[in-house]
Amino acid sequence: MDLQPIHHEPTSFVKKYLFTTDHKVIGKQFLWAGLLFLLWGGLLAMMIRWQWAYPGEKVPVIGDIFLRESGGAVTPSLYPKLFTNHGLIMIFWAITPMLIGAFGNYCIPLMIGARDMAFPLLNMLSFWVFVISQIMVGASFFFDNGAAAAAWISYPPMSGNIGTPGHGQTMMMAAIFVTGVATIMGGINYVTTVIRFRAPGMTWMRLPLTVWGLWLTSILNVLFVPVLGSAGLLLILDRMFGTQFFVAGANATGTGGDPILFQHLFWIFGHPEVYILILPAWGIVGDVISFFSRKPAYWYKGTVIALIAVTVLSAVVYGHHMFMTGMNPLLGQSFMILTLVISIPAEVLFLNWLHTMWKGSIRLTVPMLFALGTVFVFGLGGLTGIFLGTISTDIYLHDTMYVVGHFHYTMAAATFLGTFCAVYFWFPKMFGRKMNPMLGKLHFWFSFIFITLVFGGQLIVGYAGQPRWFFDPYQYTFLQHLHDANIKTSWAAFALLFGQIFFVINFFKSMFAGEEAGDNPWEVGTLEWTIPSPPPVHNFDPIPTVYHGPHEYAHPGVLEKMGKDWLGQDEAFEGIELSASTDEKVAQSA
């Protein structure tokens, strides 16, 4: 038996499109599941924004359909359910499946030159377990007292039986546990696949940055999602079986545990989670910027080291979410310094991206625009984060809209734009057709401008003192002057939603009637572009040999002899030894 046997193409519909072990189909399944929940999470966000602009007024369209009982308005009891489910759905059921589930599955085997994942059956299970968790989220809305309402962080005592009675909250915690299991299964697969299934010659320093990002993300997933699983499990035990892990009380007399304990467990997972979401986007951006600057990625090795450094540091900074819990100031300072240290590798990444573009012949394609947008909004998110990582400023900004603006720039705006960068970039490979660049650019400018304005507006009102999670902020006189700013921000959010229509039209139209893409529409050198679009079931036939890194562009020798400015990873080029960092050689010969 071969190491990577060639499977026959399944013929039945069920085996081909539903219970498939083909990583490419599983990737598409994750994409569909994620897009569906992205829409759902987005609509919840629109209802929150409506409430902040016009509190108590009838929500247009959505109100008529879903909120008949209250005459179409958002009620105080519904409101916490909106932001709770918006946050959880976006993180666990929209961004995670799209960025990690879809592109992790689709890209990893293709980019490293493998025929499938290391454990195809586990891969299939991962998706279907994920679907079960999605069904559980849907079901949580139909219990008495409704869906989960303890915010995405689910802190006790809010998430305990007294704060949120009813089975909706329990169901949501269980759904998080189940989706965690799915994520771990996927993570184990990705980590093992990259270690074991790289094509001959695909050394670690020749991996595309996308694969590096996804691989490091998967390591964090494997190690830290289980901690969230434990936290969820203990919370479910508290809610269902009467244990008192998170019930405030005196341990010495055995009357109760400690609600702060949940915050520890949650953030031990929660801080790596931020990087779980952004690392794949960083990897994709690193590749795409090099591809469309037609230049090798500047200091590839430095980018890889910086990604690894961020991964390691992300595991030891969680305390900065808990400065306000009465933490020992000495411990707080340690966490503060570790947090601020992350800005150094992040800086390396940004400088490398800028250097990559420097003097490149930049092609402003749609994926490139989205990549640059990702860099910009993550820059804003990173810079605003410094003030939250610093204890003295955090004391003022804690639990204000400033926090909301900051983490949306990093976790929402950057991952959202990064995901769409990936969608536009790999769409031709996935479906064999090109997307319409005009509609793509409209989608980009709407998304980029308004996503920046929405979260910028939140930063401003937060800085002015508006706390997060308020149902009707204008009941307080000191917040009434912020009403205008909130209305403007809300309209930016509605415009953001409107801009997505261009994507939906483009996506479906291109899938069926787009221009034929051919094998390599972007003229780039990574392995997935050396095979037909869409690729056959077994991907490679035979498995390619890799001769150099993923970013071999603008090499004068190649240009002279082959008449093109790029070189495929599987193309040997005689006489010139190429490596991952050809910058200096290029600079010398230019």
Added chain:
Amino acid sequence: MAAKIVEMPPHVAAQNRARREWTALLGMIFVLAAWAMMFAALFFSYAIVRVRSNVWPPVNAPEFSIMLPAINSFVIALSSLVLHRGVSHLRKEKFAAFRNAFILGSVFAALFLGLQWHFWSDLMATGLTPDSGSYASIIFGLTWVHAAHVLIGFFALVYLSIQAWRQAYRLENSITVRLWTMYWHFVGIVWLLMFVTIFIM
């Protein structure tokens, strides 16, 4: 495929098998790393509750015997030993001894679960119920989660025993048996840690 299927030379087949087993083993290592983090989080919870209390066990906690958990520690250690022997029998292709070892291991697993059940009932009889504070939460919560993993291991061992009875395992596909044995050792180690930290310390 148009190419004629050619019989693979035995040494290439063996090499490929070794590589596939290494891939599977690596996957299992990451599985256990994930599960180790999950249990580490539980121990972390215990540590936080414990260090925040100046008296432990709490002043009004009822006394109970740790006899059953102590016996269980022996049971699970013994079962690990038996399975370890079973795997080495399989390596030496002594299939009957291998089968017997896994049947014995399954019996030990069932015994462990039975004694745990007994222990929980005894605890509740002394008045230490799951809802009687953080002390009880730690004892019940952690042993419940652990027992759930023993239960999974028990089902796996029963399945492996049945398959062994049907002579399904040879050296070529022994990796399944070896990986489940690894899982069982892991569950055993977690129990010993729980026994020492919760019942002795």
